[in-house]
Every structure is written in structure tokens, then in C-alpha cells.
Amino acid sequence: MANASLDTLRRTVLGLLVPAVVLVIWQVAGSRPDMAGILPTPMLVLEGWHGWIFGSPGMGLNPYLGSWVSNVQYSSMRVAQGFTLAALIGVPLGLLIGWSRLVQQLFDPLIQSLRPIPITAWLPFSIALFGIRDMGAIFLIFLGGFYAIVVNTTQGARDVERNLVRAALMMGASRRQLLYRVVLPAAMPSIFTGLRIGLGISWTAVIVSEMVAVKSGLGYVLWDAYYVGRMDIVLADMVSIGIMGFLSDRLIVFIESKVLVWRMLQSH
Amino acid sequence: MSDISIQNLYKTYPGNPPVKALEDIQLQVAPGELVALLGPSGCGKSTLLNLIAGFEQPTAGQLMVNGGVVSAPGPDRGVVFQEAALFPWLSVWDNVIFGPKVQGMARSEYEDRAHEMIKIVGLSDFKNHLPVQLSGGMRQRVGIARILTLGSRVLLMDEPFGALDAQTRLTMQELLLTVWQKLKPTIIFVTHDIDEAIFLASAIYVMSARPGRIQTKITVPLARPRTVADTASETFASLKLEILNLIRH
Numbered sequence: 001m002a003n004a005s006l007d008t009l010r011r012t013v014l015g016l017l018v019p020a021v022v023l024v025i026w027q028v029a030g031s032r033p034d035m036a037g038i039l040p041t042p043m044l045v046l047e048g049w050h051g052w053i054f055g056s057p058g059m060g061l062n063p064y065l066g067s068w069v070s071n072v073q074y075s076s077m078r079v080a081q082g083f084t085l086a087a088l089i090g091v092p093l094g095l096l097i098g099w100s101r102l103v104q105q106l107f108d109p110l111i112q113s114l115r116p117i118p119i120t121a122w123l124p125f126s127i128a129l130f131g132i133r134d135m136g137a138i139f140l141i142f143l144g145g146f147y148a149i150v151v152n153t154t155q156g157a158r159d160v161e162r163n164l165v166r167a168a169l170m171m172g173a174s175r176r177q178l179l180y181r182v183v184l185p186a187a188m189p190s191i192f193t194g195l196r197i198g199l200g201i202s203w204t205a206v207i208v209s210e211m212v213a214v215k216s217g218l219g220y221v222l223w224d225a226y227y228v229g230r231m232d233i234v235l236a237d238m239v240s241i242g243i244m245g246f247l248s249d250r251l252i253v254f255i256e257s258k259v260l261v262w263r264m265l266q267s268h
Numbered sequence: 269m270s271d272i273s274i275q276n277l278y279k280t281y282p283g284n285p286p287v288k289a290l291e292d293i294q295l296q297v298a299p300g301e302l303v304a305l306l307g308p309s310g311c312g313k314s315t316l317l318n319l320i321a322g323f324e325q326p327t328a329g330q331l332m333v334n335g336g337v338v339s340a341p342g343p344d345r346g347v348v349f350q351e352a353a354l355f356p357w358l359s360v361w362d363n364v365i366f367g368p369k370v371q372g373m374a375r376s377e378y379e380d381r382a383h384e385m386i387k388i389v390g391l392s393d394f395k396n397h398l399p400v401q402l403s404g405g406m407r408q409r410v411g412i413a414r415i416l417t418l419g420s421r422v423l424l425m426d427e428p429f430g431a432l433d434a435q436t437r438l439t440m441q442e443l444l445l446t447v448w449q450k451l452k453p454t455i456i457f458v459t460h461d462i463d464e465a466i467f468l469a470s471a472i473y474v475m476s477a478r479p480g481r482i483q484t485k486i487t488v489p490l491a492r493p494r495t496v497a498d499t500a501s502e503t504f505a506s507l508k509l510e511i512l513n514l515i516r517h
Contacts, residue, residue, distance in 0.1 A: 161353070163349050163351065163353035164353055164355060166321070166323050166341065166347070166349075166353070167347070167349065167353045167354075167355075168366070168370070169323075169340070169341040170321060170341045170342070170343070170345065170346065170347045170415075171343055171366055171367030171370060171371075171414070171418055172342060172343040172367055172370055172371045172418075173366075173370040174370070177370045181355075181366075181370065182355065185355070185357045186357075188357070260357075261398075262356050262357045262398050262399075262400060263356075263357075265398060265400045265401065266356065266400045
């Protein structure tokens with residue numbers, strides 16, 4: 001017991017060591033006069049961030065005061081919408097592509113030929129199509145999440161153990177029951193892999209599209225703050241995006257641990 | 269009338285050159301009979317079982333079970349797979365009732381039977397366990413309880429105990445004999461283990477490889493019910509020697 005807690009302490013100290021060194025270097029480098037306007041010190045970033053979160057809007061010439069929560073909400077909502085759409089279309093389509101020859105022959109060539117186009121390359125087209133509005137961002141987020149989800153789901157549905165399918169057929173399952181009761185649960189681990197990767201890409205997509213196509217959200221503030229030289233806000237924004245990405249990933253992992261108990265036990 | 273009737277059965281896999289997995293198979297199994305298909309790996313014994321199960325289609329010949337031509341897998345032919353092939357996301361209970369459930373039976377129709385079959389294989393205390401929480405032998409018990417609940421008249425077993433340790437294997441063989449004595453299903457048991465074939469079967473079909481054919485039918489003269497003591501008997505030993513000589517030949 002004492003050994004275990006000592007081990008935990010040791011691990012915590014070691015894990016904090018390198019970040020602490022980086023912070024010190026950051027503080028020292030940020031204090032140099034020639035870094036002014038490029039790299040604010042950690043303390044300045046915290047101060048700027050504090051105002052961004054808790055400041056009262058409309059006071060003075062600082063346009064960011066008190067706007068953090070609403071901007072986090074804007075970005076999160078867009079990710080939630082685009083990503084949910086990607087999951088709602090990507091999972092069933094992926095299952096069918098992996099399961100049915102016909103669906104695969106219909107959809108796979110299109111998906112495989114569009115997939116190499118980076119989502120950032122879709123940006124101008126997306127703006128032309130949807131204008132400077134939410135839909136442009138959501139379309140991009142959808143696209144980013146969709147590929148990862150559909151490809152992983154397809155893989156999962158394709159890799160279902162042959163004997164599990166045979167066992168189900170032997171017991172009298174119909175093709176439809178096979179899909180719901182065997183292929184879907186068997187593909188679940190791959191589906192969650194796709195969801196986690198897709199969510200990460202969705203966050204990339206929301207930042208990129210907000211920088212260009214929308215006038216709100218963490219991506220918009222990021223680019224705007226850079227233009228007016230508020231590097232403290234830029235850095236606070238970057239950390240905020242990281243935190244949101246981390247938290248949303250944890251949420252999926254939490255759901256996964258509830259849905260895939262059998263899988264968790266298996267890996268022990 | 270026999271339960272399983274196979275005449276002039278051929279199975280060839282396309283390729284260059286084509287692989288003749290089975291050639292000119294003749295096999296008649298009477299209702300309630302327990303027969304073994306014995307042979308080295310690659311002799312086509314699993315292929316033959318897959319054809320009877322309906323997982324694969326024969327290239328030529330006639331294959332009938334319960335008087336009907338086999339065209340697809342179905343609950344009248346329960347299969348026990350080598351690696352159990354349980355659904356890892358379902359509990360023991362849900363695995364066992366999977367068949368009746370997908371067939372749309374009401375819970376009251378299968379519940380008692382499922383409880384009984386789980387009891388026969390000795391897993392009453394493990395109904396809520398997931399397959400991953402069970403040992404290899406216990407998983408095969410679930411695999412057996414599952415097809416007993418299904419009510420299959422024909423049981424097709426594909427080296428079900430091959431991956432188990434010697435002690436567990438013996439326990440499972442005894443369990444299978446008990447179940448068979450009690451319910452009298454028709455069983456085709458595929459194995460490469462001579463001792464196992466002799467201990468379990470009334471008749472052993474010895475197969476040879478490339479192309480896969482049935483070489484000989486050997487009737488096992490051991491009386492039923494059989495016990496472990498039979499495996500040490502004179503009859504057992506001489507039969508084993510006979511088969512060994514056949515296979516080496």
C-alpha cells in the first residue's frame with residue numbers, strides 16, 4: 001500500500017517535471033524585451049484569459065472581455081451538430097458498406113475518391129455553397145468526422161468473425177437480425193475508434209472554418225486576436241481548444257466504457 | 269430411414285489447380301447415432317461438416333438431412349464450433365437463448381428448456397457471466413447448451429474439445445456422453461484424436477487426405493454407457509492399434 005502510493009507520487013513528480021521546465025523556459029523567454037508582442041509570459045496569458053472569461057463586456061476597448069463562455073458554446077454546438085450528423089450517417093452507411101456487396105459497390109468508389117481531398121480544401125467551396133454562416137462550418141465538421149467514422153465502421157463490419165455469423169445463421173437468424181444482433185455489436189469497438197478519430201478531426205474542422213467562414217467561436221477569436229496582436233488571447237484560445245477536445249474525447253471514452261463492458265473485460 | 273444421407277458427394281474449390289477437398293463421399297447416419305469423422309488435418313472432415321451444416325454448398329452429389337435437401341444453415345442442425353463462437357457481448361443466458369429469440373419464440377416457450385440445458389452442462393451459477401469470464405471448457409459447455417436449447421435433432425461438432433487441456437477434455441467427453449444418453453440426438457463428431465473417437469462414437473469414419481475421402485468405417489464394439497475405464501480396456505487398445513495402422517498406411 002505504502003509502496004503503491006509512493007509509486008504514484010513518483011509518477012506524478014516525473015510527469016510534472018518536463019512541463020514545469022517548459023513553463024520556466026516560457027516564462028524566461030516571454031520576459032525578454034524582443035519577445036514582446038510575440039510570446040506573452042504564462043502569467044500574462046492567465047490574466048488575459050481571466051478577463052476573457054470573467055470580464056464584463058462593453059467596458060473599455062477590449063472586445064474579448066467576458067466572451068469566452070459564449071465562444072466555447074458556439075464552437076461546441078457546431079462540433080456537436082456536425083459530428084452528430086456524421087455519426088448518424090457514417091455508422092449506418094459504414095455498416096451497410098461492410099456488410100452488403102451491393103452497397104459497397106455503390107458507395108465505396110465515391111467515398112474512396114473523395115477521401116484524399118483534405119477537408120481544408122473544401123473550405124472555399126463550402127463558403128460558396130453556404131455563405132458565411134453556421135452551415136458552412138457544420139458541413140466541414142460533418143465531412144471531417146464522416147470519413148473517419150464510415151471507414152472504421154466499414155472495417156469493423158467487414159472483420160466480423162466468420163464463425164459468429166455462421167453461429168447466428170445456424171440458430172435461425174435472418175439477414176436483418178444478423179446485421180442488428182451480430183454485425184453491429186461486433187463492429188462496436190471499431191465504431192468507437194472511428195468516433196474518437198472523427199471527433200478529433202471535427203475540432204480541427206471547426207477551428208479552420210471559424211477562422212475563415214464564420215464570425216464567432218474559438219477559431220474566429222483565435223484569428224481575430226492574432227490580427228490585433230493579442231497574443232495572450234491567442235494562447236489562451238489554443239489551450240481552451242485543447243481542453244474542449246480533451247473533454248469531448250473523455251465523454252466518448254466514458255460512453256464506450258459503458259457500452260463495451262465485454263471488450264473492457266477482454267483486454268484485461 | 270436415416271437421419272443423414274450423403275451420396276456421391278464432391279467438393280472442389282476453384283483455383284489453379286482446383287483443390288479437391290472431398291471426393292465421392294458416401295455416409296449414412298441413423299437417428300440417435302453418434303459417429304466420429306477421424307482424420308489428419310486437411311482431410312476435409314471439417315469441410316464435410318460445413319456442407320452438412322449448410323455453410324458451404326457441395327460441388328456435386330446429394331446431401332439430405334431429416335429427409336430434406338440441405339441448402340442453408342438452420343436450427344435443425346446445431347453446430348458446436350472449435351472455438352465455441354459465442355457472442356462475446358452477450359451473457360451466458362443470452363447466448364443460450366439467442367436461437368429461440370431470433371426465431372420469434374415467446375419467452376415462456378423456451379425459458380424452462382434453457383434453464384434445464386444450462387443445468388445439464390453445469391453452468392447454472394454462471395448465467396450472468398460474459399464468455400470472456402469463462403474458461404475454455406466452460407465456453408464449450410455454453411456452446412453445447414445453446415444447441416440443446418435450440419432443439420436440434422442433429423448435432424455437428426467440429427473438434428470442439430481440441431483446444432482444451434487433457435483433463436478438461438475428458439470431463440467434456442463424459443459430459444457429451446451423458447447428454448447424448450439422455451436426449452439421444454444424432455451426432456457427427458469431427459476429431460483428429462483417435463482416443464476421443466473410440467471413446468465417444470459407435471462408428472468411426474476414417475478419412476484420408478488429398479483428395480479427402482472416407483477410407484473405412486470402423487464399428488466400435490464398446491458397450492454403453494461407457495466410462496473412463498473403457499479407455500484402458502483390451503478392446504480399446506486393439507482398436508486404437510488397428511486405426512493407427514490404417515492411418516499410417
